[in-house]
Amino acid sequence: MKKQRFLIVLVLASALALNGCNAIKPSTTLQEKEIGLGWSANSVNTVIFRQNAVTTFNTTQFTAYYDQDAHVVLAKRSLPDGDWELNKTEYTGKTTDAHNAISLAVDGEGYLHVSWDHHDNSLRYAKSVAPLSLELGEKHEMTGIEEEKVSYPQFYNLPDGDVLFMYRSGQSGRGTLILNRYDTAHKTWRQLHKNLIDGEELRNAYWQAYVDVQGAVHLSWVWRETWDVSTNHDIAYARSLDGGETWERTTGQVYDGPITESTAEYAYRIPQNSSLINQTSMTTDKTGNPFIANYWNEEGKTQYQIVYLEDGIWKKENTAFRNSGFELGGGGTKKIPISRPELFIYENQGKKILGLIFRDDLRGSKISLAYKDLKTDTQWQVKDLSDENIGDWEPNFDKELYKHTKALHLFKQKVTQIDGEGLSKAPATPVSILEINLQNILTNPK
Structure with a gap:
């Protein structure tokens, strides 16, 4: 079993290599194939904390979305260019709340795991x-422990084929992070941590995680003191080298018990009322150094920022390409001028290019890419990847596919978000996967 996921990865990489790394023609930068029509009256299908919105096992790619009737629709195709097969399931979600997204993963034996409507x-x-x-069995519990107040379900694949599941138990400003692990061989869940990150009934952690190619699990988060997003502060970090069992700081010092505000390692200190956003993204380079993407206000401008580890020291990179600022405050799903950013690293021929995928009202709410070679002192370059306005979309891409092939496949849908869980009257809009040939963009920037 420990070798199974590795063999699957080799099959996936080899199969895609036969058809080109991005599974599209080398001369083509973008390719898109529509899947179906999805609910678009808010951003529930495109919120960034979907983990995952799209994922690949072997050469089969899966995705999910709510349709106009709030049914969970599952879809799959064979890469590189197979037709999409759809299944409108019996399950529905409360699509009027944009928090209630669908998350999915595929374990090492090819079983699809889905969690939704939380x-x-x-x-x-x-x-x-x-x-x-694409046919789901009956809804059931995982461990039966602390499963009554679930928010933000997220799946993460481990190299041996097992799957991690993270979620918040509690509520905004008061909650704990729970971590479960699925044993593929025995087809059972067990709880690794009932309280991995403890808000001590005073705050809660809004996290993002990433499993690197060596299998290390990286976890970063911001603290929030209340329901109000303006009380977000600081970026903290922990990692696990044993599949989530034990957690440590970058120095190797093991966390003893639940991680709290006073015991956490801080990658970067950011005060409250800085328009610091929560639930963004992170990744690592090929040696396992973590990179964390976020945005907050500096000198009157809201800028995308990268906090990263280099030679054991936390550093910050200000992208500095935005020329305006805004203030975050209040509760519920916000209508924000920019999306939260997705993050990836493209390492090739001695270059270490950091890429951000985002949406910005000032650029016409298109899908945009910002990138920079961190080994140079050049400014960040920005390129729009779509001509059309994508509304209040946030990025999600196929991380399992990218991790092993560098093929970047984005979940795409135009949606409209009204501030504070409001609903628009927008009809269903097309859901598609946008394939991006990064080599064309990053090696031929003009």
């Missing part, structure tokens, strides 16, 4: 009835 309510989780199937 914002401080009981666990909704189901698994496919067979490997690579």
